Amino acid sequence: MDAQSQWTGLDAGRLERITDHLERNYIAPGKIPGCQVSVARHGHLAYFKSFGSMDLERNKPTQDDTIYRIYSMTKPITSVALMTLYEQGYFQLNDPVSRYVPSWKNHRVWLSGEGDDMKTEAPVRPITFRDVLSHMAGLTYGGGLPGVGIQHPIDKIYRELKIRSLDGADTMTAFMDKLAQVPLRYQPGQAWMYSLATDVCGALVEIISGKPFAQYLDEVIFQPLGMKDTSFFVAPEKKDRFAANYQRGPDKKLKLIDDPATSAFTREPGFKSGGGGLTGTSADYLRFCEMLRRGGELDGHRVLGPRTLEIMHMNHLPQGKDLTQVAIGGFSETANEGVGFGLGFASTMDQVATGGLGAGDYYWGGAASTIFWVDPKEDLSVVFMTQLMPSGTFNFRGQLKSIVYSSIID
Numbered sequence: 001m002d003a004q005s006q007w008t009g010l011d012a013g014r015l016e017r018i019t020d021h022l023e024r025n026y027i028a029p030g031k032i033p034g035c036q037v038s039v040a041r042h043g044h045l046a047y048f049k050s051f052g053s054m055d056l057e058r059n060k061p062t063q064d065d066t067i068y069r070i071y072s073m074t075k076p077i078t079s080v081a082l083m084t085l086y087e088q089g090y091f092q093l094n095d096p097v098s099r100y101v102p103s104w105k106n107h108r109v110w111l112s113g114e115g116d117d118m119k120t121e122a123p124v125r126p127i128t129f130r131d132v133l134s135h136m137a138g139l140t141y142g143g144g145l146p147g148v149g150i151q152h153p154i155d156k157i158y159r160e161l162k163i164r165s166l167d168g169a170d171t172m173t174a175f176m177d178k179l180a181q182v183p184l185r186y187q188p189g190q191a192w193m194y195s196l197a198t199d200v201c202g203a204l205v206e207i208i209s210g211k212p213f214a215q216y217l218d219e220v221i222f223q224p225l226g227m228k229d230t231s232f233f234v235a236p237e238k239k240d241r242f243a244a245n246y247q248r249g250p251d252k253k254l255k256l257i258d259d260p261a262t263s264a265f266t267r268e269p270g271f272k273s274g275g276g277g278l279t280g281t282s283a284d285y286l287r288f289c290e291m292l293r294r295g296g297e298l299d300g301h302r303v304l305g306p307r308t309l310e311i312m313h314m315n316h317l318p319q320g321k322d323l324t325q326v327a328i329g330g331f332s333e334t335a336n337e338g339v340g341f342g343l344g345f346a347s348t349m350d351q352v353a354t355g356g357l358g359a360g361d362y363y364w365g366g367a368a369s370t371i372f373w374v375d376p377k378e379d380l381s382v383v384f385m386t387q388l389m390p391s392g393t394f395n396f397r398g399q400l401k402s403i404v405y406s407s408i409i410d
Contacts, residue, residue: 006048011408013040015047017403027052031394033246033254034062034368035366035386039404042288042379052141054243054387057256067234067242067263068385069258070285071276071366072333075198075220077230077288078274079133080212081343082309083200086129088230090208093133093343096126097200100207103180109138110183114153122181122285127188132197132204132342134316138184138330139195157182164199168273172203172213184326192323194332194343201344202274213272225287225299230280234260240333242266242279245368247385257389276367282385285372290364290380292374296313313347313362313376315340333365333391356398357405363397371397378408 005012007232018037026032034052038045050062085091091099098104104127108120123138131137142158143151164170174213187191204290206213214232222230234242242265245258260266265279291298294305319328323336323346334346338353345362348354361380363373369388374381382404384396 007044008041008045014407038383075364076277093130198275227284312343
């Protein structure tokens with residue numbers, strides 16, 4: 001056994017199957033431009049490799065410090081930020097959000113119809129902090145998700161009110177007050193729907209802390225963890241490290257959809273999206289994962305207490321159900337069978353139902369097919385970065401799990 005295998009309990013030869021798998025099935029046939037994989041166990045990096053190209057048009061190979069759009073992998077970071085305020089006593093999970101946003105006392109719940117014929121009722125109970133942390137508040141994404149199909153009458157109101165205007169017309173308070181005008185899709189806590197709930201969490205961080213959301217993230221998470229390249233926009237001096245973003249077309253060919261030279265991500269956004277606004281590197285996100293794996297602390301910097309983190313990756317869905325039983329709408333960054341959802345993370349509850357390894361792991365992904373997971377039982381952190389939309393195109397998570405878990409030999 002080599003020294004690395006002794007430290008990590010991972011067979012280096014078997015882990016090398018990642019290289020063969022990605023090269024043969026994705027890079028060589030041009031299904032993705034390039035990617036990057038990090039696997040760490042017991043705090044030691046067991047595997048890290050950069051593949052293919054970060055920018056096909058400019059013929060740039062993927063660099064080890066390539067900057068990626070992490071989209072919804074922003075959500076766990078935002079959720080952790082909000083829970084640092086929970087730890088300071090600002091709110092309890094079952095407190096109503098309206099304690100900090102009075103307009104949220106006015107919410108109604110959709111029953112039927114649309115426009116002038118829409119019927120609504122009063123909420124049975126107010127939306128709580130737990131509801132927004134776990135996508136059970138009754139909010140939606142306003143129809144702005146792939147594969148959503150027919151628009152719901154509620155989604156039309158999201159568009160009419162221009163909710164979450166990324167050009168910065170809205171302050172966090174204005175964003176929250178607009179959301180108060182939209183009827184909820186279902187009674188709070190009754191179902192799960194992927195939604196703007198984590199943008200709400202970002203707004204709450206700003207409203208409760210009294211600091212701009214980006215500044216709070218920087219001071220409480222990024223600086224302490226040494227996440228030096230994670231930001232809501234790519235600084236001018238880092239632009240040459242920024243990857244291009246691609247879409248898989250109906251002809252199965254890659255089409256450039258966001259050029260790093262002209263991308264909106266190279267300018268500071270007015271509205272900082274807690275649900276999907278961040279860019280960063282594999283190394284930075286691995287540091288975030290390692291903080292999670294270690295129970296909220298890394299290199300002497302404690303972000304959260306271990307008990308807080310533990311409740312975050314428990315299943316908060318009603319009656320211990322999985323997502324197949326409570327999810328509305330066809331889209332999320334996870335499959336639903338055997339999967340629970342906590343405060344900012346999905347988690348594997350049942351390996352038999354999911355058909356995959358890693359019971360008790362917790363994870364999420366992003367719109368450009370980025371993924372991560374942390375497995376407390378196996379003491380494991382994995383980060384996968386690429387830039388391909390939509391994220392459901394290939395099952396990178398399932399494939400990498402098969403290879404990584406079958407490499408564990410201790």
